[in-house]
Amino acid sequence: MxxxxxxxxxxxxxxxxxxxxxxxxxxxxxxxxxxxxxxxxxxxxxxxxxxxxxxxxxxxxxxxxxxxxxxxxxxxxxxxxxxxxxxxxxxxxxxxxxxxQPRGLLRLSTSTSFGNLQLTALLAGFCRQHPQLQVVLGLNDRYLDLAEEGFDVVLRLTGAPSPGLVARRLAPIHYRLCASPAYLAEAGRPETVAELTTHRCLRFGYLQAPERWRFRHVSSGQEDSVDVQGALRFESGLTVNSSESLRVATLAGLGIAVLPSYAVGGDLREGRLVQLLPDWRPISGIAEANTLYAVYLPNRQPSTKVRALIDYLLEQLGELPPWDREPAPQPAT
Structure with missing residues (x-):
C-alpha cells in the first residue's frame, strides 16, 4: 500500500x-x-x-x-x-x-427622530457584525418611494403599511402623555382627559395638526376624547413634524404633548418629564403610528443584506424594545 x-x-x-x-x-x-x-x-x-x-x-x-x-x-x-x-x-x-455573507451597499431610511434617537445606535452593532457591508442611512420625514429612490429597505412607524410592499413587523411603538415638572408646577396637573382643555397642548403634525386627541382606557377599553388648542401652532411658514422637536418643546416647559416612548423613555426615568394620565393610552394623531415595520419591494426573496438587517433588528427589539425596558440595577459599590 x-x-x-x-x-x-x-x-x-x-x-x-x-x-x-x-x-x-x-x-x-x-x-x-x-x-x-x-x-x-x-x-x-x-x-x-x-x-x-x-x-x-x-x-x-x-x-x-x-x-x-x-x-x-x-x-x-x-x-x-x-x-x-x-x-x-x-x-x-x-x-x-x-x-x-451580506456585502456591498445597503441603503436604508427611517424617520429623523427614530433614526437619531434609536436606530443609529442600534446600527453600530449591526455594522460590527457585517464589516463587508456598507450601510447608508438616510433620515427623512416625507414618504419615500423605494423603487424610485433606490432604497433597499425603509423602517416605517405606522399603523397600516402601504399596499404593494412587503412589511415585516419589528416592534410595537408606545406613546406617553407627558409634561415637564416646571410646566406642571406652573399650570397644575390634569387628572382627567377633560381637564386637558385647560392646558397648553403641543401638537404634532403638518400644516393641519389635529385638534382632537383620543384616548383608550388601558383596563376597560373605554374611549374618551378632548379638543385641544395648540400653544405652538407652527404657523408663519414653520411646520414641525418631528418627535425630537416636540420633545424639546415639552422639556422647555411649553406644554403637554403626546410623545413616543423611544423619544422620552430616558426623560421619564430621569424625571425630566412626567407621564400624565397613565391609565389612558393615546390612540390618535401621532399615536396612530403604533408599530415599527421594515418594508421592502416585493421581490421573490429579500436580499441577503435585507434579511440580515431584519434578523438583527428582530433580535435587538422584540415585544419589549430596549427603550421600554427598565434599566438593569447597578451593582452596589
Whole structure:
C-alpha cells in the first residue's frame, strides 16, 4: 500500500468522489446499496473502486458472492476518508457561508427622530457584525418611494403599511402623555382627559395638526376624547413634524404633548418629564403610528443584506424594545 500522504494527495486531486463511493460501500456492505446512496450505478461504483485501488496500489475490499468487507488496508483508508470528507464538507459550508455573507451597499431610511434617537445606535452593532457591508442611512420625514429612490429597505412607524410592499413587523411603538415638572408646577396637573382643555397642548403634525386627541382606557377599553388648542401652532411658514422637536418643546416647559416612548423613555426615568394620565393610552394623531415595520419591494426573496438587517433588528427589539425596558440595577459599590 502506498503511504497515506499519497492517498490524501490523490483525493485532493479529484478523488473525493471515489472516496465517498468507497465509504458508502463499506457502510452498506453492498455495491447496489452504495450506488443508490450516491445516485450512481453499480457498474460505475465498481469502476471507481478499481480506480482507487490502482491509485493506492492495494486491495481495499474482500469480495464474495455473499459478503463484502474492507481489507485491513481498506479499513485504514475508510477511516482516513471519513476525516477527509468531513473536512471537505466543513470547507464547503464555510465557503458557502462566506458567499452568503451580506456585502456591498445597503441603503436604508427611517424617520429623523427614530433614526437619531434609536436606530443609529442600534446600527453600530449591526455594522460590527457585517464589516463587508456598507450601510447608508438616510433620515427623512416625507414618504419615500423605494423603487424610485433606490432604497433597499425603509423602517416605517405606522399603523397600516402601504399596499404593494412587503412589511415585516419589528416592534410595537408606545406613546406617553407627558409634561415637564416646571410646566406642571406652573399650570397644575390634569387628572382627567377633560381637564386637558385647560392646558397648553403641543401638537404634532403638518400644516393641519389635529385638534382632537383620543384616548383608550388601558383596563376597560373605554374611549374618551378632548379638543385641544395648540400653544405652538407652527404657523408663519414653520411646520414641525418631528418627535425630537416636540420633545424639546415639552422639556422647555411649553406644554403637554403626546410623545413616543423611544423619544422620552430616558426623560421619564430621569424625571425630566412626567407621564400624565397613565391609565389612558393615546390612540390618535401621532399615536396612530403604533408599530415599527421594515418594508421592502416585493421581490421573490429579500436580499441577503435585507434579511440580515431584519434578523438583527428582530433580535435587538422584540415585544419589549430596549427603550421600554427598565434599566438593569447597578451593582452596589
Amino acid at each position: 502506498k503511504q497515506a500522504g499519497s492517498g490524501e494527495k490523490g483525493a485532493s486531486m479529484g478523488r473525493l468522489e471515489d472516496l465517498q463511493s468507497f465509504v458508502r460501500i463499506v457502510e452498506t456492505r453492498s455495491f447496489s446499496a452504495g450506488a443508490r446512496l450516491v445516485g450512481s450505478s453499480k457498474s460505475a461504483l465498481s469502476k471507481q473502486i478499481s480506480r482507487l485501488e490502482a491509485e493506492l496500489g492495494t486491495r481495499l475490499l474482500h469480495r464474495s458472492t455473499r459478503s463484502l468487507s474492507p481489507t485491513p488496508e481498506g479499513q485504514a483508508v475508510y477511516e482516513r476518508a471519513l476525516r477527509l470528507l468531513d473536512d471537505a464538507q466543513a470547507l464547503d459550508a464555510e465557503l458557502r457561508d462566506r458567499r452568503e
